[in-house]
Amino acid sequence: MDLRTRMERRRRDTDGLVVDYEAISPAAHVAEPVGRGPVFETLLDHLDPVLDGDLPPDAYVWGPPGAGKSAVITALFAHLPPRRSRVGAIVHTATRPRPDRESPVSFVYVDGRTATTDFGLYHAVLDGLVDESVPTQGVPTEALVERLRDTLAPPSRRAVVAVDHVGEPETYSLSALADRLDGLSDSLAWLAVGRTHPTDLDTPAKPVELPVYDLGTLADIVTSRAMSGLDAPVLTHQQCRDIAAWADGNAHDALAALFAAADRATDCGQSTVTDATLGRALDEVPRGAVPLAQVLTLPPNRQRVLRALLEVDSDDRASVDSTADAIAADVDLSAGTVRRYLYELADDGVVERVRADGPTSGRPPSRVEPRFPTRVFRRLHGRGAPA
DNA sequence: GATCCACGGGAATACACGGATG
DNA sequence: CATCCGTGTATTCCCGTGGATC
Numbered sequence: 001m002d003l004r005t006r007m008e009r010r011r012r013d014t015d016g017l018v019v020d021y022e023a024i025s026p027a028a029h030v031a032e033p034v035g036r037g038p039v040f041e042t043l044l045d046h047l048d049p050v051l052d053g054d055l056p057p058d059a060y061v062w063g064p065p066g067a068g069k070s071a072v073i074t075a076l077f078a079h080l081p082p083r084r085s086r087v088g089a090i091v092h093t094a095t096r097p098r099p100d101r102e103s104p105v106s107f108v109y110v111d112g113r114t115a116t117t118d119f120g121l122y123h124a125v126l127d128g129l130v131d132e133s134v135p136t137q138g139v140p141t142e143a144l145v146e147r148l149r150d151t152l153a154p155p156s157r158r159a160v161v162a163v164d165h166v167g168e169p170e171t172y173s174l175s176a177l178a179d180r181l182d183g184l185s186d187s188l189a190w191l192a193v194g195r196t197h198p199t200d201l202d203t204p205a206k207p208v209e210l211p212v213y214d215l216g217t218l219a220d221i222v223t224s225r226a227m228s229g230l231d232a233p234v235l236t237h238q239q240c241r242d243i244a245a246w247a248d249g250n251a252h253d254a255l256a257a258l259f260a261a262a263d264r265a266t267d268c269g270q271s272t273v274t275d276a277t278l279g280r281a282l283d284e285v286p287r288g289a290v291p292l293a294q295v296l297t298l299p300p301n302r303q304r305v306l307r308a309l310l311e312v313d314s315d316d317r318a319s320v321d322s323t324a325d326a327i328a329a330d331v332d333l334s335a336g337t338v339r340r341y342l343y344e345l346a347d348d349g350v351v352e353r354v355r356a357d358g359p360t361s362g363r364p365p366s367r368v369e370p371r372f373p374t375r376v377f378r379r380l381h382g383r384g385a386p387a
Numbered sequence: 388g389a390t391c392c393a394c395g396g397g398a399a400t401a402c403a404c405g406g407a408t409g
Numbered sequence: 410c411a412t413c414c415g416t417g418t419a420t421t422c423c424c425g426t427g428g429a430t431c
Contacts, residue, residue, distance in 0.1 A: 135430070135431055136429090136430070136431090137428095137429060137430040137431065138429080138430040138431030139430090139431060319418095319419085320419075320420085321418095321419085339420095340421095343419095343420065343421075347421095353420095361416070361417055361418075362416075362417035362418030362419075363417075363418045363419045363420085364418085364419085365418080365419070366419080366420095
């Protein structure tokens with residue numbers, strides 16, 4: 001991001017203690033992740049064959065939630081430009097291409113949370129490879145596959161495709177992903193990113209582990225984000241360490257807590273974050289919650305349902321049905337659709353159903369409780385996709 | 388006209404409980 | 410006492426429809 005857009009955003013965002021919500025957002029990644037140098041080295045070594053015009057083997061980057069998997073992969077692929085090619089501009093020569101002159105390998109990052117169908121997956125890969133616009137509807141999936149094969153046909157082009165968030169409830173499993181990509185072309189290598197230990201997955205892909213952050217590194221991350229997103233020193237170094245200790249290695253949770261603390265302090269008109277405010281902020285961030293980025297990449301109507309859920313009176317939340325009725329009155333959807341969304345969101349862990357006391361007869365109803373950092377969502381929802 | 392996908396709606400199934408039955 | 414059954418509600422599953430796009 002250049003200086004001007006950054007200044008512009010700061011002016012727009014300045015709000016109490018917070019000068020840049022994006023900078024403290026648990027759903028946003030920075031260009032230079034803190035404390036992940038060794039993993040970068042490992043991944044660069046892995047990609048080494050690209051320098052000779054070859055493809056690396058398929059790989060699987062894995063680690064626990066909040067270990068910085070997405071942070072590392074997005075930063076890495078941001079440094080490896082996609083080298084888009086125009087289909088009509090491929091120069092066919094009688095001689096072999098000179099791989100030592102310029103790497104013909106393209107790098108494409110795909111967010112598995114938005115590419116959840118075959119069509120969506122192929123569309124995302126193709127869209128990252130070519131300049132021309134790729135149809136979003138109206139063409140059969142097979143047409144995209146054909147175009148991908150053409151684009152990757154020798155001698156023109158090779159690609160390394162990173163697919164993030166593999167193995168979540170709504171995303172491709174590693175085996176399903178491999179199934180889609182392996183048969184596509186010999187000119188494509190993939191790099192999947194997920195949480196599950198590779199021995200539980202039966203994959204030939206080369207594993208690359210991201211261990212959980214240690215306390216010191218996580219404290220550095222919190223401090224660094226606080227410095228770029230908050231006004232002056234509103235948090236003490238000790239408070240940053242407290243947040244890191246509370247988060248227990250999970251950078252997402254740490255940043256959600258930092259965000260919640262700054263936002264809460266702002267609401268209270270405080271000029272610094274007091275220990276009491278920090279304590280209450282930590283209490284309101286659910287542990288082991290769904291990552292905010294997952295919530296913010298849900299389809300728009302589902303996000304609207306979640307936003308409306310936060311405003312439903314306690315009285316109306318006695319059952320899924322009454323909650324859906326209350327939300328449907330607020331959002332332009334039928335109660336039936338809202339009800340189905342709530343059950344689906346509960347299935348994905350975005351909300352939780354908890355048994356409630358209901359009428360004496362029949363199966364007892366459930367209350368619907370958010371399982372994501374609601375204060376952060378409230379603030380970031382509708383501000384556009386995370387960078 | 389073909390295609391993908393979000394919505395809407397409803398059928399099928401699961402669950403909880405009280406009361407009947409053996 | 411253990412089990413079965415009926416009733417009422419919650420939850421899951423599935424498919425048709427229509428908008429948007431090509």
